[in-house]
Amino acid sequence: xxxxxxxxxxxxxAAVFSQRAVGRxxxxxxxxxxxxxxxxxxxxxxxxxxxxSLAELRTVFLGGRTHWPNGRRITLVMMEPGxxxxxxxxxxxxxxxxxxxxxxxxxxxxxxxxxVSPKTLATPVGVRKFVFNVPGAIGYLRPxxxxxxVKVIRIDGRLPxxxxxxxxxxxxxx
Amino acid sequence: MKESIxxxxxxxxxxxxxxxVLLLTAVANPRSLGAQASSPTGQTxxxxxxxxxxxxxxxxxxxxxxxxxxxxRVPAKGESAFTEAAKxxxxxxxxxxxxxxxPPAPSTPLGEPMPSGSAQEREAEPSEHVEAERMDLSKxxxxxxGFGDVTLHGDNFHPPNLPGDKTTFTxxxxxxxxxxxxxxxxxxxxxxxxxxxxxxxxxxxxxxxxNSFGVDVERYLLTYSYNNYFNISAGRYHTxxxxxxxxYHHSTWLQTTTGRPFLFAFExxxxxxxxxNVGVEAYGLIPSGSVGLHYVAEVGNGRExxxxxxxxxxxxxISDKNHKAVNFxxxxxxxxxxxxxxxFSVYHDLLVPFAQAPVGETILAAHAVYSKTxxxxxxxALVVRHTPEGGHTFQTPGFYSQISERFGSYRPYFRYQYVNxxxxxPIFPDVGLxxxxxxxxxxxxxxxxxxxxxxxxxxxxxxRSVQGAQAQIGFTF
Numbered sequence: 001x002x003x004x005x006x007x008x009x010x011x012x013x014a015a016v017f018s019q020r021a022v023g024r025x026x027x028x029x030x031x032x033x034x035x036x037x038x039x040x041x042x043x044x045x046x047x048x049x050x051x052x053s054l055a056e057l058r059t060v061f062l063g064g065r066t067h068w069p070n071g072r073r074i075t076l077v078m079m080e081p082g083x084x085x086x087x088x089x090x091x092x093x094x095x096x097x098x099x100x101x102x103x104x105x106x107x108x109x110x111x112x113x114x115x116v117s118p119k120t121l122a123t124p125v126g127v128r129k130f131v132f133n134v135p136g137a138i139g140y141l142r143p144x145x146x147x148x149x150v151k152v153i154r155i156d157g158r159l160p161x162x163x164x165x166x167x168x169x170x171x172x173x174x
Numbered sequence: 175m176k177e178s179i180x181x182x183x184x185x186x187x188x189x190x191x192x193x194x195v196l197l198l199t200a201v202a203n204p205r206s207l208g209a210q211a212s213s214p215t216g217q218t219x220x221x222x223x224x225x226x227x228x229x230x231x232x233x234x235x236x237x238x239x240x241x242x243x244x245x246x247r248v249p250a251k252g253e254s255a256f257t258e259a260a261k262x263x264x265x266x267x268x269x270x271x272x273x274x275x276x277p278p279a280p281s282t283p284l285g286e287p288m289p290s291g292s293a294q295e296r297e298a299e300p301s302e303h304v305e306a307e308r309m310d311l312s313k314x315x316x317x318x319x320g321f322g323d324v325t326l327h328g329d330n331f332h333p334p335n336l337p338g339d340k341t342t343f344t345x346x347x348x349x350x351x352x353x354x355x356x357x358x359x360x361x362x363x364x365x366x367x368x369x370x371x372x373x374x375x376x377x378x379x380x381x382x383x384x385n386s387f388g389v390d391v392e393r394y395l396l397t398y399s400y401n402n403y404f405n406i407s408a409g410r411y412h413t414x415x416x417x418x419x420x421x422y423h424h425s426t427w428l429q430t431t432t433g434r435p436f437l438f439a440f441e442x443x444x445x446x447x448x449x450x451n452v453g454v455e456a457y458g459l460i461p462s463g464s465v466g467l468h469y470v471a472e473v474g475n476g477r478e479x480x481x482x483x484x485x486x487x488x489x490x491x492i493s494d495k496n497h498k499a500v501n502f503x504x505x506x507x508x509x510x511x512x513x514x515x516x517x518f519s520v521y522h523d524l525l526v527p528f529a530q531a532p533v534g535e536t537i538l539a540a541h542a543v544y545s546k547t548x549x550x551x552x553x554x555a556l557v558v559r560h561t562p563e564g565g566h567t568f569q570t571p572g573f574y575s576q577i578s579e580r581f582g583s584y585r586p587y588f589r590y591q592y593v594n595x596x597x598x599x600p601i602f603p604d605v606g607l608x609x610x611x612x613x614x615x616x617x618x619x620x621x622x623x624x625x626x627x628x629x630x631x632x633x634x635x636x637x638r639s640v641q642g643a644q645a646q647i648g649f650t651f
Contacts, residue, residue, distance in 0.1 A: 055464070055509040064507070065459075067401045073358055095512075099621045100547040106319065106650070107428055110351055111420060112363055112407070115399055 038160035039088055039167045040143050042128070042150040044135045047072070051154040054093070054166055060138060061093050062104060063114035072136035076118040077127050079140075085124075088169045089140055142169070315356065320651045321349040321425035325432065329630075329642030345370060346648070349392075349424045359400065365393040365424050392424050392450065403458040410490065413451045414470040414503040415519050416554045417541040427648035430550065430616055432628045435574040435591045436608055437556065441477065441487035446558060446570065446593065446602050447537065448477040448523070450488040451499060466507040470519075474499050476535075479527035479601060499523035505541075513546040525601060531563040533600050552576040560601050570595040570605070578616075585616040597635075607635035614644075623649045 041057065043049060048070050052060065059065050060074060067073055079086045081098055090096055096104060108114030119137075121127050124145035131137040132149040143160050146152055158165040323346035348368040355361055367390045395409040412419050418438045422429045439445030453474025460467035475489035476499030505517020521537040539556035555573035571594055578587030589612045595605040614628030626646045633639045 053509075055512070058512060059509065065402055066399060066405075071401055073399070096547050099618075102621065103428075104547075107421075109319075109353060110423055110425065110428065112395070112397060115361060116355065 037169050038143060038165050039085055039140050039169055040146050040152045040160045041138065041140050041155060041167065042131050042146060042152055043138050044131055045149070045151050046070075046135050047138075047151060049153055050151075051157060054156050057155060058093050058095070061089065063108045066115045068136055073115065075116060075134055075137045077130050077134075077137055077139035078118045078120050079124075079127060080120055080122050084169055085140055085142065088167065091170070092167050140167075315354045317353050319351045319353075321351065321427050321649070322346060322651070323426045323646055323648040325644055325646040327642060327644040329640055330638075331640045331642070332638070346426060346646075347424055351425070356396075359398055361397045361399065363393060363395045363397065364391065366390075367392045367424050401458075403461070404456065405458050406454065406456045408454050410450060410452045410488070411455055411472070411474075413448055413474075413501055413521065414455070414457075414472060415447055415501065415521055415537055416539040416556060417505075417515065417517075417543050417552065418554060419447070419449055420470075425648075425650070426646065427622075427624055427650045429648075430578050430585060430587050431576070431589060431612065431614060432626050432644045432646045432648075435554075435576070435589065436593055437554070437572045437574055437591065444605075446572075446595070446605055447556075448487075448499065448521070451476065451501075452488065452490055453498065460504075462506075464509040466509055468505050468507065468517075470501070470503040472499075472501040474501075476523035476525070479525040479530075479533070495524060495526050497524040511544075514542075514544050516542040525560075527600065530600065531565070533563070534561040535559070535601070536561075548580045550576070550578050558595075560599065562600050565600075568596050568599050570599060570602075583618045585618075586614070587616065588613050607633065609633045610639070622651065623647065 041052070047068055049068060056065075061076060063076070065074060078089070090098065090101055094101055094104075105114055105117055109117065119130065121130060121139075124141050127139045127141055128145060128147065128150055131139050141150075143152075152159060155165065155167055160167070325344045325346055326341070327344060328341035346369075350366045350368075352364040352366065353362065369388060369390060391410065393410055393412065395407045395411055397405055397407040399405045412423060414420050416438070418435060422434070426433060434440070434445075436445070438447060438449065440449050441447075451472065451474035453472060455470060455472040455474075457470040458468065460469055475493040476495075476497075477487050478489055478494060499521065500523075501519060501521040503517060503519035505515055507515050518538070518540040521535075521539075523535045525533040525535050527533060536559040537556060538559070539554065541552075541554040543553065544551045553573075553575045555571070557572070558570040559567050560570075561567040572592060574589060574591035576587065576589040578585050590610070591612070592609040593605060594607045594609070595602055597603060597606060599605065610630065610632040612628055612630045614626055617625045619625055624647070626644070626648065628644045628646070630642045630644070631639065632642075
C-alpha cells in the first residue's frame with residue numbers, strides 16, 4: 001500500500017513544487033527601503049487615550065484588544081492594500097505581510113478573539129472622516145492629512161514630528 | 175443701453191444681481207477707475223469707454239450665468255413633487271430611531287475636495303452608531319467563510335481480523351464559518367460542518383452505511399462582549415483545554431499540518447478529550463500590565479461517556495446527569511514577546527458510563543507556544559485522570575511538540591506526539607499507546623490554497639507500528 005501511495009504523493013509533489021510561489025507579497029527588508037516621512041496614528045477626539053506603546057499599538061491593530069478604556073468597541077480603519085501608508089503599518093506595527101495580516105484576522109474571527117474586521121477605506125480623507133464619526137475608531141494618516149477633527153496619539157511617548165518616532169513611511173530604494 | 179439690459183428680462187432679482195456685480199466691480203477696481211477718471215492726460219473718456227465696454231460684456235456673461243442657474247433650480251420635467259419631498263425629508267429606513275451621539279460631520283477645509291467615497295466608505299460610515307444595541311436591518315448581518323480539504327492518504331495499518339486501509343482520496347470537512355454582528359455588543363458565531371461519517375454518503379449519516387456525509391453544527395455561540403475583561407458566550411463551543419483546540423477549530427487550511435494532533439482529535443474520530451461542550455463560557459483579560467494574563471471559565475454538559483466511542487459524544491440536547499463539567503484556563507501573552515503564549519487549564523467532570531460506577535474525570539493541561547508568521551513552536555502536555563467511584567485512578571499522559579519555519583511559500587514542519595492510555599482505562603480502553611513523529615511540508619500555492627505532504631510513523635502497543643503518507647489540498651473560500 002505504502003509504495004503506491006508514496007509514488008502518487010511524489011508525483012503530486014513534483015507537479016506542485018516545480019511551480020514558483022504565486023500571489024505572495026514578501027515584506028521588503030529595511031535595507032531595501034528608505035524612510036519617507038512619518039505616519040500619525042489618529043483616534044476620535046472623544047477617546048481618552050493619548051498615548052500607546054508600539055507593543056500596545058500592535059495589539060490593538062491585530063485585534064488583541066476589543067475595547068477602549070471608555071468602553072467603546074475598537075474599530076480599526078486601514079487604507080486599501082498597496083497604499084504606502086498601509087504597507088508601513090503592516091511592516092512597522094503588525095510585522096506581517098498582506099496575506100499574513102488577512103490570515104491573522106481570519107483566524108482571529110474564527111477563534112472569536114477578534115470582534116470585527118478592519119474597515120478598509122480608499123482615501124486619507126475617508127479615514128479622517130471615519131475616525132471623526134466613529135468614537136472607537138483608530139487609523140493612521142500622513143501628518144499633512146491630519147486636521148483638528150481627529151486626535152493624534154503619541155507612540156512610545158513621541159509624536160510624528162519628534163526625533164526617534166518609529167512609525168515611518170518607507171519607499172523602496174531604486 | 176444699461177436700461178435695456180437691466181429691464182429687458184423684467185426680473186428684479188436679476189437686476190439686483192447685476193447691480194451688485196457692477197458695484198462689486200467698481201469696488202474691486204477703484205484704483206484703476208479713479209486713476210483713469212482723474213488722469214490729466216485727456217485719455218479719460220477713451221479709457222472709460224473701454225472699461226464700460228468690458229464691464230458690459232462681463233454683465234452679459236454674468237446675466238447668462240444667472241439665467242442658467244435659475245433654470246437649474248426649476249425641477250426637471252418628470253420629477254414629481256413626491257420625489258422632491260422625499261429628497262428633503264429623510265426616509266423612514268434612513269432615519270435612525272434614536273439619533274446617533276456622533277458629532278456632525280466636519281466642514282471640509284477650503285480647497286479640499288470632498289471625498290468621492292468608495293463603496294466601502296459609504297457602507298462603513300453609517301454602520302457605526304454609538305447607541306447600537308438594536309438590530310440594524312440595513313446592514314448585512316450574516317457573513318460566511320468556507321473551508322475545505324481533499325486528502326489522498328494511505329498506510330499499512332492492518333488491524334487483526336479486519337481488512338487493511340486502502341489508498342484513498344478523502345473528502346475532508348466542508349466547513350461553513352458563519353458570523354454575525356447582531357449589535358454592537360452581541361455577536362453570533364457558528365461552524366456548520368458537512369463531513370463524511372463511517373458510511374459514505376454526503377449530507378446525512380446513515381449508521382447502516384459507511385460512506386455517508388453528515389451535517390454537524392460544531393460551534394453555535396452567542397457572545398456578549400462587555401469589555402476587554404468580560405465576555406460571555408452561550409451555546410456549543412470548543413472547550414478551552416490547552417491551546418490547539420481553541421486556536422484551529424475545524425479548518426485544516428489554517429493548520430500547518432494535515433490534521434490535528436491525536437491528543438486533540440475530535441470525539442467522533444476517536445479523540446480522548448471533550449473537544450466540544452454545550453454550556454456557558456466567560457473569558458477576557460486580567461488586569462496584569464504587560465504580562466497579558468487571560469482567563470477562560472466554562473460550565474457545560476460535558477461529554478457522554480465514551481466506551482469506546484459514543485454515537486454522539488457531545489450532549490447537545492440532554493445531559494445524562496445533573497453534574498456539570500467545569501473548566502478553567504489561565505494563560506499569558508506577554509506584550510514584550512509577541513507570539514508567545516503559555517498557560518494551563520483544569521477540567522473536571524463526572525462521567526456515568528452505562529452499567530458502570532460513575533467515573534470522576536480531571537484533565538490537567540499546560541502549554542507553551544511561540545507562534546509568529548514565519549516560525550512556530552507548539553508544545554502541549556496533559557494528563558487525563560479517570561477515577562471510578564471506589565476504584566483507583568487511571569492516568570493517561572500525552573504531549574506533542576510541533577515546530578515549523580516558513581521559507582517563502584514553503585513551510586517544512588516536524589511533530590512528535592505521544593499518548594499512553596492503560597488497556598484497563600474505563601473510558602477509552604481502545605486507545606493504548608500511540609507515539610511517533612510526523613514530518614511534512616506545507617506549500618502555499620496562493621493566499622487561499624495550501625498543499626501539504628506528510629509522513630507519519632506511529633508506534634502502537636503490542637502491534638506493528640504504522641506508517642502513513644498523506645497529500646492534502648486545503649483551501650478557504
